[in-house]
Amino acid sequence: MQATQLGLIGYGEVGGIFCAGLAPHMAGVRAWDLKLADRAAAQPLRDRAARDGVVLCDSAAALCAGSTLVISAVTASSTVAVAREAAAHLRPDTVFLDLNSASPGAKREAAALIEAAGGHYVEAGVMTSVPPYGIRVPMLLGGPHAHALAARLAAWGMDAKAVSPELGVASAIKMCRSVMIKGLEALVIESYTAARAYGVEDYVLPTLQETFPSIDWTEQGRYFYSRVVQHGRRRAEEMREVANTVHEAGFEPWMAAATAQKQDWVAGLAAQGLFDGVQKAGGWQAYADRLIGHARKD
Incomplete structure (x- = not known):
């Protein structure tokens, strides 16, 4: 089998992890990111x-020209735009693996662009947070080329499973799960912060522990707050795509839309520096106290 030349579009946290983790299995690794046009943002x-032996490209065209496998790992709202940009420059028979948290409709639109350009599109539903797992993060693959790619990825140590030759199925699984997971994050932040504002958290959390004893609600709360503070903007984008997913199924996405608003609100406060200096060791209470202080100033 011909050695694979990997091209990664979106050299952020996830992209960096995939580049470093897959490099030993590749003939070469390239990456391109819009941030490379900004001198300050580009330096990290x-x-x-x-450090990782990755060649940075100055354009999507340069990346695609030297890649036989292209992975898209960008923000959810950029899914189709990136596919359109890549489609203009893909080499024939290039495999395009779309990791982005976009709706089934967006994935089908992206696939049409890639396939029309002679590429082979595979959608992926990344089923949990990437950093703890690295390239072994559980992924569900979909589309007519999914089974063939799953075998290649498994040989490189990845946890990828083809679930359907039909495009949109893998994304639907991921996005319907996110209604629950990201929704639970938003619910915990709202419930815990309000409980602490009233001084009743020592009553509320034990009742949750009694009802759902398998969950450590104190530690889970700390984790949820920290993840939303760190990645709320990205999560909000994903939840807007989740709302699109629900809407594409014929339903009003009230819960998904509200979750996106909550994630965006926390992310906005984080960008303003509200949580600067908060130590994770302080637990969820440290984050909640900042939110309470902010509300009382208003």
Whole structure:
């Protein structure tokens, strides 16, 4: 089998993890990111690329010209735009693996662009947070080329399972799960913060523990707050795609839309510096106290 030349579009946290983890199995690894056009934003990316042996490209065209496998790992709202950009430059028979948290409709639109350009599109539903797992993060693959790619990825140590030759199925699984997981994050933040504002958290959390004894609600709360503070903007984008997914199924996405609003609100406060200096060791209460203080100032 011909050695694979990997091209990664979106050299952020996830992209960096995949580049570093897959490099030993590749003939070469390239990456391209819009941030490379900004000198200040580009420097951390250049430092990481130098450390991991990744060649940074100055355009999608340059990346696609030297890649036989292209992975798209960008923000959810950029899914189709990136596919359109890549389609203009793909080499024939290039495999395009779309990791983005987009709706089934968006994935089908992206697939049409890639396939029309002679590429082979595979959608992926990344089923949990990438950092703890690295390239072994559980992924569900979909589309007519999914089974063939799943075998290749497994040989490289990845946990990828083909679930359907029909495009949209893998994404639907991922997005319907996110209604629950990201929704639970938003619910916990709202419930815990309000409980602490009233001084009743020592009553509320034990009742949750009694009802759902398998969950450590104190530690889960800390984790949820920290993840939303760190990645709320990205999560909000995903939840807007989740809302699109629900809407594409014929339902009003009230819960998904509200979750996106909550995630965006926390992310906005984080960007303003509200949580600067908060130590994770302080538990969920440290984050809640900042939110309470902010509300009382208003």
